[in-house]
Amino acid sequence: MKKNDFYIILGCLMLLIGFIFTKHYALAAPIENNEVIIKDGEQMIIYEDYDEIVKIENNNVYIDLYTLSKHLNLLVDYDENNKIAVIASSNKIIRFYQNKKVKINQKITMNISPMVFVNERPFVPINQIAEHLNIKYNFIEEKKLLLLENQYEKIITAKAAKDNVNVRFKPTSWSLEDDLLKENEKVEILKKEGKWIKILTPRGKIGYVKEYELKDEEEILGVVRENKPIWKPEKGKIMLTWEHVHKSNPDTSIIGELKGLNVISPTWITLTDASGKINHKISKDYIDWAKNRGYKIWPVFTNNFDPKLTNEFFKNPSAREKAIDEVLKLVKENYLDGINIDFENVYLKDKEKLVLFVRELTSAFHENGLIVSIDVTVKGGSENWSQCYDRAALGEVVDYVVLMAYDEHWGSSPISGSVASMGWVEKGINGLLEEVSPQKLILGVPFYTRIWMEKPSVKNPDKIEVKSKAAGMETINEILKINDIVKVWDEKSGQNYVEYNENDLVYKIWIEDGQSMKLRADFVNKYNLAGIGAWRRGFETEDMWNIINETLRERP
Secondary structure (H helix, E strand, C coil): CCCHHHHHHHHHHHHHHHHHHHHHHHHHHHCCCCCCECCCCCCEEEHHHHHHHHEEECCCCEEEEHCCCCCCCCEEEEEEECCEEEEEECCCCCEEECCCCCCCCCCCCCCCCCCEEEEEEEEEEEEHCCHHHHEEEEEEHHHEEEEEEEECEEEEEEEEEECEEEEECCCCCCCCCEEEECCCEEEEEEEEEEEEEECCCCCCCEEEEEEHHHEEEEECCCCCCCCCCCCCCCCCCCCEEEEEECCCCHHHHHHHCCCCCCEECCCCCCCCCCCCCCCCCCCHHHHHHHHHHHCCCCCCCEECCCHHHHHHHCCHHHHHHHHHHHHHHHHHHCCCCEEEEEEECCCHHHHHHHHHHHHHHHHHHHHHCCCCEEEEEEECCCCHHHCCCEEEEEEEEEEEEEECCCCCCCCCCCCCCCCCCHHHHHHHHHHHHHHHHHHHHHEECCCCEEEEEEEEEECCCCCCEEEEEEEEEEHHHHHHHHHCCCCEEEEECCEEEEEECCCEEEEEEEEEHHHHHHHHHHHHHHCCCCEEECCCCCCCCHHHHHHHHHHHCCCC
């Protein structure tokens, strides 16, 4: 044998031995993934800096707090000064405090370890909090692999098409094998990458197989999310009205029958400073009157329509918790039934913080069997008055979303017009239904209108100066009687309309009356909404309650 032939044969033998060794022993050697994988619906985020994100301490798997932010339907907030971390799912709030205290919703728990810090960055024990946050958790320490999935999202599974399917570490035929599948063994599909598919095996290993090596793909729905109100009337729809309480509560002895009404919302509770302090005007006499009539009481909790105050308040987890605790205490002590959140004029930059706050409040209220509703405006262009609401995220959490379908033309509008024309209202309903279930939507309607006064501008005769004042239904009726004005039906607005001249002014009124109110109540039936809410009691004529009640009872 020639010397060269010998070396060729020897080289081939060594390659063969190496191949056999790799083939049969690679599975025995752990292959480090060095990955944190977050699967969130259709999206899969892969972090390759495992050692920076995951820490093992006292048999717990800690994850960097910021890595959880905005994934898995979680909202995360961290106060660096006071070292308070908040993690909010759609139905649970977990708070970590500097003093090593941990709370689930409002209650201290001893079953979750405190957060730890690495170079001042907070880490939380994901192995202990995953189930509370609706997260599917999979950790393999020797492979440095952490997989987190949203339990609510669907997954796709498949079966091995044959015996001995090699699961490879990388998407290449030359890659080492990381696992071996038997025929019909079920795997979860994580991601498709051309002809390769990234899978999770029953042994918790993640790797790649070729597309033809799998069969029988199946879509499996996630955990069903409870997303319906915790209370609704035994019969019929919600009929709500707000009670405007300015300096003092009304004399209930002069309030007549409010036929069909089942919920009343007095404007009682106000956020007064950024530390979470609140003021209230709760009246025991009013509560007794409402309960004797069988009404549910959802007091209004408002931010005083102050965006700067709201911004400072939202920044502080302790302030938010303090306010929630105080409001909850008031509601429970007075045996009220829920809360109506009316946070308006909020900075657009605080849109996510508003959702976080509503999640925090709702989790506390629901734990006590209390109803939560929130008021939102019709979708529009104003950042502070419309774009600040993440309506879908809010609707996912609360029991009811009240659409304030009025102020189409607001008090200082430069143009005279209806407070709530029917076309505008219906467009607003359809816009909100794109994001909120009809079973949660309460249609807010006006018991008021605006008296518009127009005159040519002195400085610019081609320009019309416009002013307005709000007025209740009885006031409008008196104006019509005194001036002997004939109203005409305005098809465009779906309202009666009057126009008259007085003292060099042109007066215009789009009238709110029984005809327009019936059309509004018809929308509740047409779209099978949860009910109707009227701003505000005292602006209406006596016949309104019967009109609304009878219309809602007409539903097919």
